[in-house]
Amino acid sequence: MILEGRKLLVTGAQQGIGAAVALRAAEAGADVALNYLDDEAATRAIAETITGMGRKAVLVRGDVTDIGALPDMVAQAAEGLGGLDLLCNNAGIYPRQPILELEESIWDATLTVNLKANAFLSKAFALHCKAAGCAGAIVSMSSLAVQGWQDSAHYCASKSGIIGLTRTLAIELAPLNIRANAIAPGLIDTAQPRGGYTEEQLKELVAGTLAGRWGTADEVAETTVYLLSDTASFVNGQLIHVNGGAFFS
């Protein structure tokens, strides 16, 4: 129960890694605010599982690219849970496109969801913690793709940006007792990495890892909960790879 009494907001919690983080955090004792974009039924089902564990769960509908509304997302989470001291910036998109065909709209959409929203949600969260006088922790999802990845310049740029953002959050928020870390998931078996690949290509990628298999959303959630918890009290400004041993470059 390393998150006993803690209150967490997870973005993109309707499916995949976000859903797994919400559930694992609740198992570890946290109350959870689940941000979702469009699948209320799926998010409600996750919330019901969490309340079944005896924890609080609230749904917070919202598009993280609506930057002006992010302080309200934090306020809704804090009001629903009776406080807020943990944030997981998980929401992300991965539209693959080769650099020679890259459209400005794809670049902008990817950088906005994957990076800009994380910066401004972290700002809103930190302002909340400062006003509430509580210590906190932030975990953001980067990616294995930071090493460079085919047809993914925009995605790699966004996920590399998370590393610099995380280190700077760690520096600037340390006086508020807020830690910030990032996770670089490898090939994790969710909807996201499958788009644009043939089954054969996916098999080759997975075979190229030391584990020789897909990772699970639960395995990423386990590391996320660790970083959010005081067990990781001396871990700050770091990028932790959760990739089963993947060395593609």
Ligand SMILES: NC(=O)c1ccc[n+]([C@@H]2O[C@H](COP(=O)([O-])OP(=O)(O)OC[C@H]3O[C@@H](n4cnc5c(N)ncnc54)[C@H](O)[C@@H]3O)[C@@H](O)[C@H]2O)c1
């Ligand atoms: N699965 C992998 O192999 C992998 C690898 C590296 C990094 N990641 C990262 O992990 C995170 C979770 O990915 P996943 O694998 O669970 O993918 P996923 O596609 O299953 O989930 C992405 C989540 O983000 C949400 N989302 C997207 N745009 C949003 C917006 N504008 N506002 C609010 N929510 C929004 C979606 O609704 C969804 O819940 C992402 O940031 C992704 O880039 C995943």
